[in-house]
Structure formats: C-alpha cells, structure tokens
Amino acid sequence: MLEARLGQAALLKKVVDAIKDLVQDCNFDCNDSGIALQAMDNSHVALVSMLLRSEAFSPFRCDRNIALGINLSSLTKVLRAAQSEDILTLKAEDSPDVVNLVFETKDSDRISEYDIKLMDIDQEHLGIPETEYAATISLPAAEFQRICRDLSALSESVSIECTKEGVKFNCSGDIGSGSIQLRAHTSVDNPKENVEIDLTEPVALTFSLKYLVNFCKASGLSDQVKLCLSNEVPLLVEYGLSSNSYLRFYLAPKIGDDE
Amino acid sequence: MAKTRSKPNAAAEPKASKPDSDPSTKKTIPSSDLNPPKLFVLPKDASQSARIVTLDSPANGTPSKYLFCPEKGFYEFTRIAAPKKASRSWLITSEKGVGDEEEKPATQSNDAGQIGSGYITKTSDLFVATSLDMLFLILPILAPKSVKDTKQHFLSLDDHLDNLISLSPHWKPLLWQTSSLKRRIEKRLASICDTVDAGDETMYRLSHTKLLGVLHKKAERMTKNGLPASMEDKFVKPALNIPIMNIKRETSTLSVTSTPESQDSATTVTESQTTSATTATSFTSDPELPPTTLTTPPTIPPLLRLRTALNYLLTAYIPPTLRQPLQTLLTSPQPHSTLHDFTPLTAHLTALATLRSEATALRSISDNISRKRGFADDDEAAAEREEKKQKKEDEERRKKTESRGVKQLKKVNTSGMMKLSAFFTKAPVKKKA
Numbered sequence: 001m002l003e004a005r006l007g008q009a010a011l012l013k014k015v016v017d018a019i020k021d022l023v024q025d026c027n028f029d030c031n032d033s034g035i036a037l038q039a040m041d042n043s044h045v046a047l048v049s050m051l052l053r054s055e056a057f058s059p060f061r062c063d064r065n066i067a068l069g070i071n072l073s074s075l076t077k078v079l080r081a082a083q084s085e086d087i088l089t090l091k092a093e094d095s096p097d098v099v100n101l102v103f104e105t106k107d108s109d110r111i112s113e114y115d116i117k118l119m120d121i122d123q124e125h126l127g128i129p130e131t132e133y134a135a136t137i138s139l140p141a142a143e144f145q146r147i148c149r150d151l152s153a154l155s156e157s158v159s160i161e162c163t164k165e166g167v168k169f170n171c172s173g174d175i176g177s178g179s180i181q182l183r184a185h186t187s188v189d190n191p192k193e194n195v196e197i198d199l200t201e202p203v204a205l206t207f208s209l210k211y212l213v214n215f216c217k218a219s220g221l222s223d224q225v226k227l228c229l230s231n232e233v234p235l236l237v238e239y240g241l242s243s244n245s246y247l248r249f250y251l252a253p254k255i256g257d258d259e
Numbered sequence: 260m261a262k263t264r265s266k267p268n269a270a271a272e273p274k275a276s277k278p279d280s281d282p283s284t285k286k287t288i289p290s291s292d293l294n295p296p297k298l299f300v301l302p303k304d305a306s307q308s309a310r311i312v313t314l315d316s317p318a319n320g321t322p323s324k325y326l327f328c329p330e331k332g333f334y335e336f337t338r339i340a341a342p343k344k345a346s347r348s349w350l351i352t353s354e355k356g357v358g359d360e361e362e363k364p365a366t367q368s369n370d371a372g373q374i375g376s377g378y379i380t381k382t383s384d385l386f387v388a389t390s391l392d393m394l395f396l397i398l399p400i401l402a403p404k405s406v407k408d409t410k411q412h413f414l415s416l417d418d419h420l421d422n423l424i425s426l427s428p429h430w431k432p433l434l435w436q437t438s439s440l441k442r443r444i445e446k447r448l449a450s451i452c453d454t455v456d457a458g459d460e461t462m463y464r465l466s467h468t469k470l471l472g473v474l475h476k477k478a479e480r481m482t483k484n485g486l487p488a489s490m491e492d493k494f495v496k497p498a499l500n501i502p503i504m505n506i507k508r509e510t511s512t513l514s515v516t517s518t519p520e521s522q523d524s525a526t527t528v529t530e531s532q533t534t535s536a537t538t539a540t541s542f543t544s545d546p547e548l549p550p551t552t553l554t555t556p557p558t559i560p561p562l563l564r565l566r567t568a569l570n571y572l573l574t575a576y577i578p579p580t581l582r583q584p585l586q587t588l589l590t591s592p593q594p595h596s597t598l599h600d601f602t603p604l605t606a607h608l609t610a611l612a613t614l615r616s617e618a619t620a621l622r623s624i625s626d627n628i629s630r631k632r633g634f635a636d637d638d639e640a641a642a643e644r645e646e647k648k649q650k651k652e653d654e655e656r657r658k659k660t661e662s663r664g665v666k667q668l669k670k671v672n673t674s675g676m677m678k679l680s681a682f683f684t685k686a687p688v689k690k691k692a
Binding site: 020021022023024025040041042043044045046047071072073074076124125126127128129156208210211214217233234250252253254255 | 657660661662663664665667668669671672673675676677678679680681682683684685
C-alpha cells in the first residue's frame with residue numbers, strides 16, 4: 001500500500017495546477033523512491049515530467065509499484081479543499097480503486113478526507129536520456145513568466161538566442177515585434193534574482209509561446225527556473241523542488257517554420 | 260378451316276350485315292360510322308345459306324355470335340386484334356383492286372376501285388371463323404342449372420331440342436331450315452350421353468365420363484402437333500422448371516420439351532401411357548430419394564401439355580357447372596378408362612413445388628444472412644457497439660472535464676514542431692521495477 005505524508009499541501013496543489021492545463025489525465029507512478037509522473041499533451045509536442053522523491057514526504061511508504069490514474073481536474077477539485085498549510089496524506093491500496101487524500105490542519109483539529117476514483121490510463125512512457133545541453137539558463141521564474149506573457153501578446157512563437165552576451169527572447173507578430181535581452185548577473189544579496197548562463201555553444205531556437213506560458217504556471221513552485229537548450233533538441237524547462245525533486249517540461253522546438 | 264383469302268371474305272361481307280356490320284359502299288365517307296364494318300375471315304367453302312347466329316356461349320352463357328353453315332356445321336369467331344399500342348387500321352378496297360392481299364396496313368396505296376377508293380376501318384380487329392364442335396353448343400342444356408342440382412334426368416331428343424330453343428331462340432330457325440341438323444345433334448348427343456331406350460324413343464342424359472373422354476380426345480389432338488408456342492411458354496415450361504438448389508445440378512427441362520417428342524404420333528402416345536404408369540409406381544415408391552437429383556422424366560412434358568389442353572378446353576368451352584365434376588373425374592384414379600393417368604405428373608409437380616419452396620426458403624435464409632446480422636456475430640457486434648458507445652461517452656466526459664488550458668493548447672499551431680517521441684525513445688514499459 002501507499003502512504004505518503006506531505007508537510008504542505010501547497011506543493012501538490014501547485015504541481016497539479018501547473019500540469020492540469022497541459023494534460024487531462026495521467027498516471028502517478030508510485031514506488032519506493034517516490035512519486036513520479038510523466039505525461040504528454042494532446043499534440044505530443046510537450047511533455048511534463050515530475051518527480052517527488054520519497055524524501056519530500058515524511059513518512060513515505062510504498063510497498064509496491066502503484067500507478068494511480070487520476071483525472072487532474074478531479075484532483076484539482078479535491079485539492080482546492082485543502083489549505084496550503086495543511087498536511088496532506090496520500091493513501092492507496094496495492095491495487096486501488098480510489099486514492100485517498102487526507103488534509104489535516106496543522107493543529108490536527110480538522111481532518112478532511114477525500115477519495116478520488118481512479119482510472120485506467122494508457123500512456124506511453126518515454127525514456128528521456130540525460131542530455132548535455134549547449135546552453136543552460138537559470139533565471140527567476142517570475143521573470144521568465146513575464147517574458148513569455150509579454151511576448152505572447154505579440155506573437156505565437158518566440159526565438160530564444162543564447163550567446164555569450166546573454167539570452168535574447170525575440171518575437172515578431174502582426175502588430176510588430178519585440179525582444180527581451182537578459183544578461184547574466186549574480187547578486188549576492190538576492191540570489192533569487194540571479195540570471196546564470198552556462199553556454200558551451202551559441203544556440204538559437206524557436207518555441208511556441210502558448211506552451212511556454214502554460215509551463216509558467218509552475219512559477220509558484222520555485223524561485224528559479226532553468227532553461228536548457230541545444231539545437232534541434234526539445235527545450236527543457238525545469239522547476240526545482242525541495243529534496244531534489246523537480247517538475248520538468250519539455251517542448252519540441254519549431255523547426256523550419258520560423259515565422 | 261377458314262382460309263385467309265379475300266374472295267370469300269368479300270362474299271361473306273354482305274351476309275355479315277345482319278346485326279352490326281354494314282359495309283358501306285358509298286363513295287363518300289362523311290364521318291366515322293357508328294357501326295363500322297368488321298372484317299371477317301370465313302370458311303372458303305361455306306354454303307350460300309350459311310349465316311351468323313346468336314347462341315349462348317357454353318362457357319359463360321352469354322349470347323355470342325356463331326357462324327352456321329348447314330353443311331359444315333358451326334364456326335366460332337375469334338377476334339384477332341392488334342395490341343392497343345400498335346394503332347392499326349384496315350383498308351378495305353373493292354374486290355377488283357385488291358387481288359390476293361389480305362392484310363394491308365392503312366398506309367398502303369389504294370386503287371381507285373368501286374368502293375370509292377376503299378374504306379378504312381379504325382379498329383384493326385379481324386374476326387376469324389374457326390370450326391366448332393356443336394357438342395359444345397348443346398352442352399348448356401345438358402349441364403345442370405346450378406352446382407347443387409346434380410340430379411339429371413333422361414330426356415328425349417325433342418325435349419333437349421326444346422330446351423335448346425328456349426335457351427337461344429336462334430336455334431329454332433336453324434333446326435327448321437336445316438333438316439340434317441337434328442340428326443347431327445343426336446349423333447353428338449349420343450357420344451357424350453348415357454342413353455336409355457324408352458319405347459321407340461331414345462332418352463339421353465349427360466355422362467361425365469363420356470364427355471371427358473371426348474374432351475380427352477380433343478386435347479390429344481390439340482397436343483399432337485405441340486401446343487401453340489405462347490401456351491407452351493406460359494404453362495408448360497415454367498411449370499417444369501427445376502429450381503437450382505446448388506450449382507452442381509443442371510436444369511434438364513429445356514432439353515426435354517423439345518419438339519420431336521411432341522410430334523410423336525398417336526401410337527406412341529398410348530405407348531407412353533403405359534410407361535407413365537410404370538414411372539408412377541417407381542416415383543411414389545421412393546419419393547424421398549429424387550429431390551436432390553430431380554429431373555424431368557420424358558413422359559412428363561407430354562402429360563403436362565395434355566393437361567394444359569384439357570384445362571383450356573374446360574375453361575373455354577365447358578359450362579361452369581360442369582367444370583368441377585369433370586375436374587374431379589380427371590384427377591381421380593380411373594382404372595378402367597382410356598384416359599391418361601395424370602398421377603405421375605401430379606407427383607412430379609408436387610415434388611417440384613416442394614423443391615421450389617425449399618429453394619425460396621433457402622434463398623430467404625441466404626438473404627437474411629447477407630442483409631442482416633447473423634446470429635453468430637450478434638454478440639460480438641453488440642459488444643463492439645457497446646465499446647463504441649462507451650468510447651464516445653468517455654470522449655464526451657473527457658471534453659467536459661478538460662481544463663481551460665488544455666482546450667487552449669489544442670488551438671496552438673504545432674506545425675513545425677516534431678513530436679517528442681521523435682526525440683525521446685520509448686522507454687521499456689516498466690522502467691522502475
């Protein structure tokens with residue numbers, strides 16, 4: 001059986017909020033190392049991969065590998081009943097029909113319990129290799145979200161050019177064009193505002209802004225977001241979570257259709 | 260028999276003027292006649308005193324026209340008409356101009372003869388006089404008045420004749436004028452009646468058996484040279500068609516109905532009579548065996564033709580009250596009679612009928628198979644439908660629970676974006692075991 005106690009319900013709330021606009025249903029694969037999730041959007045151009053390591057939970061118990069097929073809208077509905085500070089416990093049998101969620105207030109005065117019916121979901125699981133990216137950019141998640149939002153008003157797609165000088169988000173649409181350039185800078189006082197660029201070779205790729213905006217819904221999960229780019233390889237947008245857990249998004253670049 | 264020549268035709272024309280035909284020899288034809296002349300083909304050697312009389316038709320009792328020739332006897336008129344669609348007319352010209360031609364379309368050029376360059380009748384009817392056994396004409400008086408009235412009395416010839424006259428008044432002058440007629444009637448009467456001698460008079464009463472015998476002989480004569488093609492096509496060939504149950508069986512009917520058989524002389528007819536009797540026994544002894552390999556025995560088609568001819572005679576010339584008893588007499592077994600035994604034919608036709616019904620039943624089954632779902636895959640189809648329905652419902656539900664973001668992403672133009680499966684290989688199904 002599975003029993004995973006999460007100190008703050010906010011984490012799961014935010015994760016699910018970030019994913020639910022990309023995929024409808026997905027399997028939460030639970031094993032002794034934690035809870036993992038991998039799902040693609042309907043068009044199969046974007047992929048979300050989440051890993052909540054067992055260390056993120058206390059306690060975490062998973063006797064067997066369990067796949068919890070959950071409709072994310074349903075999960076969202078239930079999670080709305082939890083307050084961010086609540087202690088959340090996920091429970092499931094070994095071959096479950098439902099997943100049980102228990103929300104406890106900090107002082108344990110209020111305990112709410114929900115069951116969500118599970119679904120059988122057929123999803124193909126992609127093996128994602130460890131990749132050495134040509135460029136890795138870390139920037140404040142809020143900054144990235146703002147860039148994507150601002151540019152999406154102008155165009156469908158953005159080209160991300162990474163050079164030694166910095167990273168340039170460039171777009172042009174019907175009403176005109178726009179570009180945002182960020183230079184790497186490190187602030188000792190406020191490491192949240194750091195922009196770090198790790199570049200082995202210049203990269204220029206074009207991506208769909210709508211998808212990027214969608215990914216940015218995970219911005220609340222962490223202060224910094226990491227963008228990893230290599231030519232002709234999907235963009236990786238990673239939001240690091242506590243205890244080495246992560247929420248990653250992959251997006252296929254636009255090739256040959258630059259405008 | 261009547262010959263289709265114009266000479267007697269023209270000669271007979273004035274005679275035909277009695278009730279309805281009025282050949283106009285006038286030069287001008289002001290308008291179409293109310294009573295236009297009719298065209299008759301009369302027997303060549305009809306005597307001068309031959310005339311058209313109105314007598315009751317034996318088949319239905321309605322007054323009909325017959326030609327009576329004191330020497331030759333009675334002739335009935337057969338109307339030969341062009342089909343309604345083929346609008347044809349007759350051009351009648353004078354004897355001189357026409358020559359030997361009998362049938363002429365109206366478009367043909369006309370000689371300026373005495374008939375005022377000819378006469379055109381609108382209707383293309385041609386009345387052909389064909390000889391008729393007076394037996395049929397006297398049958399009405401011998402037949403019972405109604406079906407129930409089965410009791411028949413012996414009557415003297417004079418009584419019969421009185422009956423005849425009361426039935427159709429035209430008989431009276433005929434009998435009066437033609438002295439030989441009475442004798443001939445007596446002869447015909449004798450051939451179909453049981454007789455009783457009462458003093459110096461002979462009394463007559465209809466004998467069904469004798470009548471059937473006469474009819475039978477007539478029918479045999481009819482079939483001797485084969486039935487007319489139209490009758491053969493309508494009554495004989497279809498009746499003997501063996502339904503094709505499977506491809507292997509060959510239809511043998513057509514070869515059997517060929518002419519050589521039907522042209523057999525009267526001697527072979529009697530011969531086939533005996534053989535038909537033997538086949539009858541063999542047929543009834545193993546009725547279950549033949550259905551798969553049913554062929555038409557060679558004795559069957561002549562029998563069928565004979566019966567067709569008999570049926571025709573019965574319906575065309577026999578009073579309705581007599582038909583039923585004659586039919587039963589025909590179908591009932593007759594050990595002593597000279598009539599053909601129709602049992603093999605009946606058996607064959609019944610076998611054919613069962614075959615046919617089987618064939619139709621089979622066909623309807625195969626129709627069912629092809630047109631409807633069979634029973635075998637019914638469950639499967641139902642399951643399939645159920646699955647489809649479920650899928651549809653799922654789809655609908657998915658759509659309803661779709662989040663706003665997902666909906667919006669559907670609208671994104673993903674052209675130029677490769678699927679992620681192009682970059683990332685598919686992982687083994689159970690990565691983390």
